[in-house]
Structure formats: C-alpha cells, structure tokens
Amino acid sequence: MGGADQGINPLTGQSVGAPVPHTDSAGVAAATTAARAAAPAWAALTPPRRADILDAVAAAIEAARADLVPLADAETALGEARLTGELTRTRVQWEMFAAALREGSHLDVVIDPADPDALPAPRPDLRRMMVPLGPVAVYAASNFPFAFSVPGGDTVSALAAGCPVVVKAHPAHPGVSARVAEVIAGALRDAGAPDGVFSVVYGFEAGRVLVTDPAITAAAFTGSIAGGRALFDLAAGRPDPIPFYGELGSLNPTVVTAAAIAARGDELVRGFVGSMTLGAGQFCTKPGLLFLPAGHGLDERLAAAVGAATVGPLLDERIAAGYLRATDGLAEVPGVRPVAVGDAVDAAGWHVPVRLYAVSAADVTANADAALHECFGPAGLIVEYADDADLLAALGAVPGALTATVHAEPDDALVPTLLDFMAARAGRVIWGGWPTGVAVTWAMQHGGPWPATTSPLHTSVGVTAIRRFLRPVVYQGVPDALLPPALRDANPWSLPRRVNGEMTA
Amino acid sequence: MGGADQGINPLTGQSVGAPVPHTDSAGVAAATTAARAAAPAWAALTPPRRADILDAVAAAIEAARADLVPLADAETALGEARLTGELTRTRVQWEMFAAALREGSHLDVVIDPADPDALPAPRPDLRRMMVPLGPVAVYAASNFPFAFSVPGGDTVSALAAGCPVVVKAHPAHPGVSARVAEVIAGALRDAGAPDGVFSVVYGFEAGRVLVTDPAITAAAFTGSIAGGRALFDLAAGRPDPIPFYGELGSLNPTVVTAAAIAARGDELVRGFVGSMTLGAGQFCTKPGLLFLPAGHGLDERLAAAVGAATVGPLLDERIAAGYLRATDGLAEVPGVRPVAVGDAVDAAGWHVPVRLYAVSAADVTANADAALHECFGPAGLIVEYADDADLLAALGAVPGALTATVHAEPDDALVPTLLDFMAARAGRVIWGGWPTGVAVTWAMQHGGPWPATTSPLHTSVGVTAIRRFLRPVVYQGVPDALLPPALRDANPWSLPRRVNGEMTA
Incomplete structure (x- = not known):
C-alpha cells in the first residue's frame, strides 16, 4: 500500500488540494471491524428513527453545498451547473430513502397464520420480514462525484436498509470525497447513529482488501467492466461468496x-x-x-x-x-x-x-x-x-x-x-427520449443483463435499490410479544402487510 | 461423457429399472437451444394462461401418482407414506404458483406518471414490471425425489416466472426422474406450451456443460456444499456470469x-x-x-x-x-x-x-x-x-x-x-418446534447466509421463490397502446400496482 490519491484539475493537469493517503490493511480492518460492531445497533433502529438520521445527513450535505460544489468542480471539471444539479439529486436520494423507510414496504412483511387444514400439511404460524445483510462495501465511481460516489445512491440505500457502509473512494476526486465524508460522518454522529456505521477508505489495494474482508456481507460498485469484473471475481471467490452488485458497462x-x-x-x-x-x-x-x-x-x-x-x-x-x-x-x-x-x-x-x-x-x-x-x-x-x-x-x-x-x-x-x-x-x-438522465423514483430501473450489471435482478437507482441489502427471515410459531414489532398482530408500525395471501393497507 | 445413471434400491443395493443414458454435449446443446427458442413464446403468455398450464401439469402429476410413488420408493427407500405426502406437496406447489400467477403481484408493477415539478428534475412517465430472465438450469436433489427434483419447486417457480427449464436429473433416482419428465412434458404439450420449454438431461458432465451454456441465464441447485460450490464457481466464472441459486448445507x-x-x-x-x-x-x-x-x-x-x-x-x-x-x-x-x-x-x-x-x-x-x-x-x-x-x-x-x-x-x-x-x-x-417440514406458503423463507445458500436474498420454497427468475424492466415515455398490458392505464389484467408511490388494489 502506501501512496496517496492526488486530485488533479482535468482542465489543466495541475494538482488540486492535498494528497489523501491510501488506507493500509490495518486501516481497512479498523473500518470493517467498526462497521461490524455498529451493525446490530444500526439494524435495531426503527425505520422512522433511521429515516430521521438520513434526513439529517441530507440537510448536512445541502448545508455544505457551497464547499462541495467548487471542490468537486476543481477535481472533475464537470462544471458548476451540472454539479449543482447532481448535488441536489444526491440530497433528494437521502430524502427519498428516508420517506421510503417511513412507508415501510421495504420490510415486505408477509404473515401466514397457522392453518390446521392447509395442504399438503397443517401449517404453523409464519411471519416474514426483511432484515439487513450486514456491513456493505461501496466502490465509488469517477463520473458522478456526488450521486455515485461517497454520498451516492449505493451508500444511502445500504444505510437505509440498516447496513453499515465502508466506501472505497474513487482516486479521481479524493478531496471532495474526504470533505463529504466528514460532512456525512459528522451528521451521523450528531444525529445519534452508532460509531463505525460509515467510513471511507482510499487506494486500489484497500479496495481489494475490502471486498475479501470477512466482515463485509455485500458490495456495490459502479465503474468499468474490467474493474468491476476483478472485484466481482474476488467477491465470488471468497470462502463465503457475497452478493456483488456491479454496474459495469453499457452501449445503450x-x-x-x-x-x-x-x-x-x-x-x-x-x-x-x-x-x-x-x-x-x-x-x-x-x-x-x-x-x-x-x-x-x-x-x-x-x-x-x-x-x-x-x-x-x-x-x-x-x-x-x-x-x-x-x-x-x-x-x-x-x-x-x-x-x-x-x-x-x-x-x-x-x-x-x-x-x-x-x-x-x-x-x-x-x-x-x-x-x-x-x-x-x-x-x-x-x-x-x-x-x-x-x-x-x-x-x-x-x-x-x-x-x-x-x-x-x-x-x-x-x-x-x-x-x-x-x-x-x-x-x-x-x-422518443434520450437515455442520459435517470429519474430517482419508485419505478426506476438502472440495471440490466451482463455486462450492464453483475446482477440483473437489481437496480442501483430508485427506491428498490434498497432491496440489494435486505434478506428475508421468517419467524415460525414465535409468541406475539417476542416477535419484532413489524410482525406483531397489532402492527404497531402500521406497515403494509400481506396476510393470508392478501395485501392489507 | 457416455455411461448411464442406474437406479439402485437402497434397501438391497440391487439395480432397479433400466439404466438411463447420460446426455452428451450435443444433447445438452439441443436442450438449451430448444429452451432458448421457446423462451419468447413462453414469456409472452398471459399469467392466467401460464397458470392454466401449470394446473394441467399438477393434474397430470396427480394422475400418475400410482406410477410415481412406487418408482420413487424403489430408488430411494424413503417409504410410501413419506413419498405420498411429498407427491401431494409437489402437486400443491404447481397449484400454488398457478394461483400466484393469477393474483399477479409477481409482476411487481410500479407506475410513476410524468411529473414536471419533480425534484431533482422533471420526471418522464416511468412504468416498471418484472420480466423472465430466460432459460434456467435446475439441478435436482437426491433427498426429495419429487419436491426438490425434476417436478420440484425450482422447476415450477422458474416455469411460473416465464422461463424455460432444463433439469439436470439426480443420479440416485433416474427411473422416477425419467418417468415424471414424461408426465410433465406430455402435460405441457397437451396444454399448448411451446416445444422446448422443459427438458431433462442426465449425467455429471452434462451438468457441468449445462451451467456454462450461453443460453442458460440462471441456475438453481439443491445439494452438497462441495457440489454446489463447484457449479457456483462455474456460473460465476462464465464470460457472462449468471445468478446461481444454490441451497447447500445447514447445521440448523x-x-x-x-x-x-x-x-x-x-x-x-x-x-x-x-x-x-x-x-x-x-x-x-x-x-x-x-x-x-x-x-x-x-x-x-x-x-x-x-x-x-x-x-x-x-x-x-x-x-x-x-x-x-x-x-x-x-x-x-x-x-x-x-x-x-x-x-x-x-x-x-x-x-x-x-x-x-x-x-x-x-x-x-x-x-x-x-x-x-x-x-x-x-x-x-x-x-x-x-x-x-x-x-x-x-x-x-x-x-x-x-x-x-x-x-x-x-x-x-x-x-x-x-x-x-x-x-x-x-x-x-x-x-418451540422442529425445523424438518417446510410449509409451502407466501411467508416461507427457505434460505440463509452462506453456506446455507449462495444467495441469501432468496428462497427456494414458497411463493417468493419465483423472484429468483424475474428481473425488472422500466418503460419510459412509451405510448399506452404500445405498453405491455400489465402497464397500461386501464390495467386490463387487474393487477395490484404501485402508482405514484402508493399501492392500489
């Protein structure tokens, strides 16, 4: 390891800002250990409580706009207008996931009451909901220094799911990555999120170490086919393979x-x-x-x-x-x-x-x-x-x-x-339109068959991006008082639920 | 290749029935080519039409009960009572997926009408639904000659999704595999399913060839950690990796x-x-x-x-x-x-x-x-x-x-x-119960973190097993008359849909 990421102004080829040192393996292990330690507390927050914290991060990103846009422009030369819009989109993504958490359908609650007459056999009481996978590695992209980078959709959808996040920053914009990481970490801390729920690592080798770290339970990536394939192969080659959501390349x-x-x-x-x-x-x-x-x-x-x-x-x-x-x-x-x-x-x-x-x-x-x-x-x-x-x-x-x-x-x-x-x-x-510009909504699907993505079932944009980081757990025969609130008879969180096969409001 | 699967009675170690020859690579290619050719027609059937065909298969399996149970017992020695119950469960699974297709929530329809005031940018009309992945390889298990074998949950959930299926039969019960394959193929043909939508191949090497065949878009497996890991590695190592849903081992x-x-x-x-x-x-x-x-x-x-x-x-x-x-x-x-x-x-x-x-x-x-x-x-x-x-x-x-x-x-x-x-x-x-016995319902989750499965987000039992074989597609700005029926304003299939973020009945 060693070395550092140095921001360069694409207009001039000149350095911008101080170099950001690469994270060594001990640093990666510290981040993933902290993420694993934070996972139970982050997962245990009620969805509205987690939503409040996401909203606080959205507000902090908005408040730092005057800092962040010029920093990003200096390192990417994408222009103030584009970056201003992208920052708004990024903030809106945090707000959108906060709203989705309050609605609660991401928990996908399904209740099949016990049925002694069920075929092929009497059925016990079964209640299913979604739970977070655990710590997620996020690989930032170069081309959207906000929306697909440190504060981007992968980060917020994983946090919304209840998963701690370790981001591997993109080397093309280290300065704004470090600055927005401070903004997010500060807002999370001030809003009461557990320590270790979010951190950022730097450097190519740190990224390789991260995806094979035993604490990491899933990874999300936006970038090239070559880079995504290399990380996908590492994820699939682990002793315990993990889901790898790569958005790679597309001819559109x-x-x-x-x-x-x-x-x-x-x-x-x-x-x-x-x-x-x-x-x-x-x-x-x-x-x-x-x-x-x-x-x-x-x-x-x-x-x-x-x-x-x-x-x-x-x-x-x-x-x-x-x-x-x-x-x-x-x-x-x-x-x-x-x-x-x-x-x-x-x-x-x-x-x-x-x-x-x-x-x-x-x-x-x-x-x-x-x-x-x-x-x-x-x-x-x-x-x-x-x-x-x-x-x-x-x-x-x-x-x-x-x-x-x-x-x-x-x-x-x-x-x-x-x-x-x-x-x-x-x-x-x-x-009759053009593909650039991706709306951030419930219906959006930003994904596709290989090589567009490594996982055609999923999207990295829109509300359903949260599904990448949730897995189902069913409780069988558990007394009401011992069930998670989402599954109790009284439905204290007023969740949409499927009961006996029928959707209920 | 060459060779054959020979049924053996576990009670005696003696051969049962005629050997079933292994499928050579040309035979595997014929099956996958036929599956690929059948895919558009099978995908294009309306869900109720596909449901009728699944019900016809269920009836054919039931009608062959007197044939199938003794054949399975001779090759597995699991006993008539157990196999009778398992056959009922298997039939019920076909009926359950037929019912789920008629309900239609598997299409997961989401409609976001155009909104000129949306943040961060004006939003075009967006309408999302699920579409089948394409031909699926299913690897039959030894321990459930019906419910996790040729006519089992992987086969029916993939067919229900609109995907053709090529099953790799388990070598421990080739006779009943071949017989039930005839029953299914005959029922599909009589009910008007396209040729090639279902076939069975035999032999270890055929299984290896199958998972790397370019026509195959996903695979489902139930078996050992070693066997599942080998096939998972082949699926992940393809030039175009495909989803591999393996249920491997569990200490429970x-x-x-x-x-x-x-x-x-x-x-x-x-x-x-x-x-x-x-x-x-x-x-x-x-x-x-x-x-x-x-x-x-x-x-x-x-x-x-x-x-x-x-x-x-x-x-x-x-x-x-x-x-x-x-x-x-x-x-x-x-x-x-x-x-x-x-x-x-x-x-x-x-x-x-x-x-x-x-x-x-x-x-x-x-x-x-x-x-x-x-x-x-x-x-x-x-x-x-x-x-x-x-x-x-x-x-x-x-x-x-x-x-x-x-x-x-x-x-x-x-x-x-x-x-x-x-x-x-x-x-x-x-x-307060025991884990053997898995109810076949909406809420059931039969899956878990590695090594229980290769894909903790999914289940191989219950209605939501269908999700493994569906991917989202969103239509942007497409005129109503050109949309798939599931997405048209008039909702001609009376599907549950999420419109503007709200569920509608």
Missing part, C-alpha cells in the same frame, strides 16, 4: 426509424449529439450506438452538431488514454468510416476530441466483438441498417445494456417487435 | 434452555430424535446441532430414543460412505464423546447407524472448523453450554443456516438475545 443502443427521421431529423440529430456529449460522454447511459436506416443523409448535420458541441475534458489521465485507445480500435474495425472525428486536442489537461463513426449493420454483426464495446467518453458509433432483418440481426449481437431507446412513429410496423427486443436486452426501454 | 442449530427441559424434557428428547432421524436424517433442515445446558441429564433418554428410532437406509452408496467418513471425523474432534452411536450395520444396501455425539461449547468454539460441518444422514452433535456467554460464543461460530430453533420459556431472560442471534444467522427462526 438507440434505434431510429426512417419515419422518425422524416418527421424530426434535425431534432434527433441535436438530441443524439447532446446526449452523447453530455458530461463529456461520461455517463453510463450515454447512447453509444445509434441505429439509422442506410442512406439516412444525416452525416453533415451530425458533423455540424458535433462541431458545435462544447465538450469538457475527461475526468482523469487514465480515462483520457483509455478513450483514445478504445476509439482508435473502433476506427480499425472493418467497414468503419469517420463521420465527425476531431483532431488530437492540443490543450492542457485531459481534453479529447469527439469521435463519431459509422458502420453497416452487416459489418457489426460480422465483427461484433470488436465493434460492440463501450468507449467511455464523447464517442459514438452509427450502425446503418439496410432493412428490418439487418437491424434485428445487429441488435441481437448487442450485449446486455442499461437502456435501449426507440425513436419511431407509433404506427411503424416494426415497433412492437423492437420494444420486445429492447426489453429482452436492457433494464430501461425509452420511447 | 437448536437451542434448549434449562427451563424448557424442566418443563418438557421427555417431549424435547422425542422431538429432537424424531426430527434428526426423519427421512434417515437426509433433510436439509435436519437439526444437526442441539445446544443443551451442561448437566442436562438427558443422555439416557436420548440414547433410548435413538435406540427406538426406525431409520431407513441412506439414498445411495456415495451418501452412505460420506456419512460414515463425516461422523468418524466428528468423533475425533477434541472433547467429543458418544451419546448414542450404533455399530456398523451389517445389512444389505445403504443402512447406516444413527450417531449422536456430545461436546462442550468451549470445545466447539475452539475447534469450530472441525466440529461445525454438516453430516448428511442420521447424526447429531449435542453442544453443552456452561452459561449464556458460553452458549453465545459457540452459537456465534455456527455458519449461516437455513433454520435456527429455540426451545425456551417466554420469560427466559436470554430469549430476546437468542432470537436476534438466530435471525442474524438463519432464514427461518423457529420457536
């Missing part, structure tokens, strides 16, 4: 029909280039593949829109180098032609050119492995299809995705097939 | 307090020995660890109850050999003394002696790895505790379990602590 295929182009070609060009270059293309939901009918005639308009786009630098040197390597590789796939490919950028920091290519659907189908991988950054691949069969063959080669988008007219004959195709390959199917 | 700790012994010692002795020897101790929920206060004075009564127990042979030669090896190992753990240990059995077939040992809690804590592993068969270990601290230390060393049982008086001071301790380590907490 977007299909545009000829009728949609005829109806609103200019708008589609603007929307696509805007979504592809938003945040310098560093969204996990960036539309990386745009399926257009062959002969679409949009090349010039696409090139103009790319030329007009303002694109900031990438987040760090490693990501910038990876972007150039990945797009260079894409340019060499048979049949790929440039549509709008900028020259190497001669500025300081981690600026890169937008790179938009095109290729035929037949060539994608023939070279799927080379053509169909994510280029993290402001790059896209247009796939030109000759007919419906050609389109569906290429779409069928696209790996699992977080999102899949259709731009069509409702009476396009292919639409029902397309929507089914998309639903079979992605966690979110979008009609 | 049972704690008895001094007050409970004082109140009903004889009843406890009878109950424990009955549960430990039920089905020759070959239940995954067998109480393998009995915690008694030191000086309990029950040795003679325990030995008498063991002597009076009628215990059939084990299921096959490998299990019988493993039982003798495991119990021999247990006898050598420091401090272990015999309580009721029969001599080697000199009968034909796979008869083994009951073996009940005792050891101090302190010795268990000191030798946890050697003392705390499952002995599949009619064996148990009594753990004698000096005081509460001694008890909790030894309990804390017990690995994750399917069940944990408390026999106490409600006013025992330790009871609340004990129940919390049990809930932290098991999926089912039982008061």
Whole structure:
C-alpha cells in the first residue's frame, strides 16, 4: 500500500488540494471491524428513527453545498451547473430513502397464520420480514462525484436498509470525497447513529482488501467492466461468496426509424449529439450506438452538431488514454468510416476530441466483438441498417445494456417487435427520449443483463435499490410479544402487510 | 461423457429399472437451444394462461401418482407414506404458483406518471414490471425425489416466472426422474406450451456443460456444499456470469434452555430424535446441532430414543460412505464423546447407524472448523453450554443456516438475545418446534447466509421463490397502446400496482 490519491484539475493537469493517503490493511480492518460492531445497533433502529438520521445527513450535505460544489468542480471539471444539479439529486436520494423507510414496504412483511387444514400439511404460524445483510462495501465511481460516489445512491440505500457502509473512494476526486465524508460522518454522529456505521477508505489495494474482508456481507460498485469484473471475481471467490452488485458497462443502443427521421431529423440529430456529449460522454447511459436506416443523409448535420458541441475534458489521465485507445480500435474495425472525428486536442489537461463513426449493420454483426464495446467518453458509433432483418440481426449481437431507446412513429410496423427486443436486452426501454438522465423514483430501473450489471435482478437507482441489502427471515410459531414489532398482530408500525395471501393497507 | 445413471434400491443395493443414458454435449446443446427458442413464446403468455398450464401439469402429476410413488420408493427407500405426502406437496406447489400467477403481484408493477415539478428534475412517465430472465438450469436433489427434483419447486417457480427449464436429473433416482419428465412434458404439450420449454438431461458432465451454456441465464441447485460450490464457481466464472441459486448445507442449530427441559424434557428428547432421524436424517433442515445446558441429564433418554428410532437406509452408496467418513471425523474432534452411536450395520444396501455425539461449547468454539460441518444422514452433535456467554460464543461460530430453533420459556431472560442471534444467522427462526417440514406458503423463507445458500436474498420454497427468475424492466415515455398490458392505464389484467408511490388494489 502506501501512496496517496492526488486530485488533479482535468482542465489543466495541475494538482488540486492535498494528497489523501491510501488506507493500509490495518486501516481497512479498523473500518470493517467498526462497521461490524455498529451493525446490530444500526439494524435495531426503527425505520422512522433511521429515516430521521438520513434526513439529517441530507440537510448536512445541502448545508455544505457551497464547499462541495467548487471542490468537486476543481477535481472533475464537470462544471458548476451540472454539479449543482447532481448535488441536489444526491440530497433528494437521502430524502427519498428516508420517506421510503417511513412507508415501510421495504420490510415486505408477509404473515401466514397457522392453518390446521392447509395442504399438503397443517401449517404453523409464519411471519416474514426483511432484515439487513450486514456491513456493505461501496466502490465509488469517477463520473458522478456526488450521486455515485461517497454520498451516492449505493451508500444511502445500504444505510437505509440498516447496513453499515465502508466506501472505497474513487482516486479521481479524493478531496471532495474526504470533505463529504466528514460532512456525512459528522451528521451521523450528531444525529445519534452508532460509531463505525460509515467510513471511507482510499487506494486500489484497500479496495481489494475490502471486498475479501470477512466482515463485509455485500458490495456495490459502479465503474468499468474490467474493474468491476476483478472485484466481482474476488467477491465470488471468497470462502463465503457475497452478493456483488456491479454496474459495469453499457452501449445503450438507440434505434431510429426512417419515419422518425422524416418527421424530426434535425431534432434527433441535436438530441443524439447532446446526449452523447453530455458530461463529456461520461455517463453510463450515454447512447453509444445509434441505429439509422442506410442512406439516412444525416452525416453533415451530425458533423455540424458535433462541431458545435462544447465538450469538457475527461475526468482523469487514465480515462483520457483509455478513450483514445478504445476509439482508435473502433476506427480499425472493418467497414468503419469517420463521420465527425476531431483532431488530437492540443490543450492542457485531459481534453479529447469527439469521435463519431459509422458502420453497416452487416459489418457489426460480422465483427461484433470488436465493434460492440463501450468507449467511455464523447464517442459514438452509427450502425446503418439496410432493412428490418439487418437491424434485428445487429441488435441481437448487442450485449446486455442499461437502456435501449426507440425513436419511431407509433404506427411503424416494426415497433412492437423492437420494444420486445429492447426489453429482452436492457433494464430501461425509452420511447422518443434520450437515455442520459435517470429519474430517482419508485419505478426506476438502472440495471440490466451482463455486462450492464453483475446482477440483473437489481437496480442501483430508485427506491428498490434498497432491496440489494435486505434478506428475508421468517419467524415460525414465535409468541406475539417476542416477535419484532413489524410482525406483531397489532402492527404497531402500521406497515403494509400481506396476510393470508392478501395485501392489507 | 457416455455411461448411464442406474437406479439402485437402497434397501438391497440391487439395480432397479433400466439404466438411463447420460446426455452428451450435443444433447445438452439441443436442450438449451430448444429452451432458448421457446423462451419468447413462453414469456409472452398471459399469467392466467401460464397458470392454466401449470394446473394441467399438477393434474397430470396427480394422475400418475400410482406410477410415481412406487418408482420413487424403489430408488430411494424413503417409504410410501413419506413419498405420498411429498407427491401431494409437489402437486400443491404447481397449484400454488398457478394461483400466484393469477393474483399477479409477481409482476411487481410500479407506475410513476410524468411529473414536471419533480425534484431533482422533471420526471418522464416511468412504468416498471418484472420480466423472465430466460432459460434456467435446475439441478435436482437426491433427498426429495419429487419436491426438490425434476417436478420440484425450482422447476415450477422458474416455469411460473416465464422461463424455460432444463433439469439436470439426480443420479440416485433416474427411473422416477425419467418417468415424471414424461408426465410433465406430455402435460405441457397437451396444454399448448411451446416445444422446448422443459427438458431433462442426465449425467455429471452434462451438468457441468449445462451451467456454462450461453443460453442458460440462471441456475438453481439443491445439494452438497462441495457440489454446489463447484457449479457456483462455474456460473460465476462464465464470460457472462449468471445468478446461481444454490441451497447447500445447514447445521440448523437448536437451542434448549434449562427451563424448557424442566418443563418438557421427555417431549424435547422425542422431538429432537424424531426430527434428526426423519427421512434417515437426509433433510436439509435436519437439526444437526442441539445446544443443551451442561448437566442436562438427558443422555439416557436420548440414547433410548435413538435406540427406538426406525431409520431407513441412506439414498445411495456415495451418501452412505460420506456419512460414515463425516461422523468418524466428528468423533475425533477434541472433547467429543458418544451419546448414542450404533455399530456398523451389517445389512444389505445403504443402512447406516444413527450417531449422536456430545461436546462442550468451549470445545466447539475452539475447534469450530472441525466440529461445525454438516453430516448428511442420521447424526447429531449435542453442544453443552456452561452459561449464556458460553452458549453465545459457540452459537456465534455456527455458519449461516437455513433454520435456527429455540426451545425456551417466554420469560427466559436470554430469549430476546437468542432470537436476534438466530435471525442474524438463519432464514427461518423457529420457536418451540422442529425445523424438518417446510410449509409451502407466501411467508416461507427457505434460505440463509452462506453456506446455507449462495444467495441469501432468496428462497427456494414458497411463493417468493419465483423472484429468483424475474428481473425488472422500466418503460419510459412509451405510448399506452404500445405498453405491455400489465402497464397500461386501464390495467386490463387487474393487477395490484404501485402508482405514484402508493399501492392500489
């Protein structure tokens, strides 16, 4: 171990703030030991009490806004407007989980009273509820220094579930990570949360040690396929394998029909280039593949829109180098032609050119492995299809995705097939919109089949993200007074419950 | 590959029925290809239509009872009474999932209408539901030739979810596996299910090939820790890892307090020995660890109850050999003394002696790895505790379990602590009963932390077992007429739905 994370301003390549030392194995063990010690007390809080504490953290994050946004901007260059919005979203996530705890359906209470006449055998009294797994490791992402980092959705959903959290900070923004960690820890302490319920560790090696620590019962990760796969393999290879919720990579295929182009070609060009270059293309939901009918005639308009786009630098040197390597590789796939490919950028920091290519659907189908991988950054691949069969063959080669988008007219004959195709390959199917921007709601699903995630049953955004950290326990024949309050006959917490198979309010 | 599974009568060691040839890789590929081809049509059936088909299978299994029970008895020697009950339970499971499909809550529909005022940003219309994962591999268990085998809970819950199933049959009962496979396949065909939606493969190597087949999207397994871990590792090591739901091994700790012994010692002795020897101790929920206060004075009564127990042979030669090896190992753990240990059995077939040992809690804590592993068969270990601290230390060393049982008086001071301790380590907490016998209901949880299962969030028994094979998809901004019926405004399937955060009937 040893070493430190040093914040770098992506605009200039210059250091920002003091280095944050890497956590050694003793430091990781101290964090996980404290998390394990805190687990019973944190789990034992009533949901409304835990909700109050989450609200206190939300308020503390809000109160530190004037500190946090400039710190994050200096280390990420994502811009004040974007980071201001992201901080609001992050605060809202804490408030949303607090509200969900007060509603209580996350406990998923099910009561089957004893039934001497049940088939195949008389049934004892059975009462089931959800309980927290235990300490959770959270791996912060680079591209959302708030919403998918130290104070992000993985952290709050695990805390909401009743699990202590140890975050492994992302090395691209150590300064804001350390600052927001102080804010969260202080708010938790002031609100009466047990010591050790939240901590942050730093450094690559600390992250490897963390996922194999015996005290850790689950892990959540947002990042690259390579990084996520390495941690997933460590989690699965433990003597006691643990759930690993990784959100890895996604091409987010977007299909545009000829009728949609005829109806609103200019708008589609603007929307696509805007979504592809938003945040310098560093969204996990960036539309990386745009399926257009062959002969679409949009090349010039696409090139103009790319030329007009303002694109900031990438987040760090490693990501910038990876972007150039990945797009260079894409340019060499048979049949790929440039549509709008900028020259190497001669500025300081981690600026890169937008790179938009095109290729035929037949060539994608023939070279799927080379053509169909994510280029993290402001790059896209247009796939030109000759007919419906050609389109569906290429779409069928696209790996699992977080999102899949259709731009069509409702009476396009292919639409029902397309929507089914998309639903079979992605966690979110979008009609007439763009995938960047993920609403934080009950219904949201931010996940999908491999490699979009390691666990297609779950989401990392929205209320149901809490389900990743809860497991069912059923009590059989336990006297009412000895049951957890959630399961008692009197329903003292006024929870929604399923009794004898029927939902009750 | 090559070779065949040969049924053997455990009472005699003699062959029963014709050998069933192992499936070669081409046969496995044919099954998975057919399953993949069947997946869209099976997924597209309305839930009530799929329910009708499950009911038809239930009726066909019932109609074949007179065939199936004797076949299973010849290959397992579990006895006609037990197998008759197990067949009823198995039929009831098909009917239960059919009823659950008609109710529709498995689709978990959530609708967030568009909201221009939502924080942190205006919200599009979002509608989420569950969709099937795709073809599922099911690994049959030895110990329940119906309920956890070809027609068992894994098969029916995956089919109910809308997933085609390829079962890998257990080699200990190939004849009844092949016969019930014909019954199921015939009923599915007659009821109009798509070809390929269900098939069975045979042989160890076929099982290995199956879990790595690209068409397979999830696997469910019931069996040993070693076998389950090997398949789990293959599933996790795929280029595209898939969910692996393994139910592996469980010690099912049972704690008895001094007050409970004082109140009903004889009843406890009878109950424990009955549960430990039920089905020759070959239940995954067998109480393998009995915690008694030191000086309990029950040795003679325990030995008498063991002597009076009628215990059939084990299921096959490998299990019988493993039982003798495991119990021999247990006898050598420091401090272990015999309580009721029969001599080697000199009968034909796979008869083994009951073996009940005792050891101090302190010795268990000191030798946890050697003392705390499952002995599949009619064996148990009594753990004698000096005081509460001694008890909790030894309990804390017990690995994750399917069940944990408390026999106490409600006013025992330790009871609340004990129940919390049990809930932290098991999926089912039982008061005053015995863990063998698993009710098939909404509330049942048959699962637990590693090594009880590979996936503590899930159950393999009860209605919610269906959740293992469903993943969420959210539709964003899709016009009503293009949505799946479950998500349309008019709610044509009358589903329970969460709208704007509130449950609706």
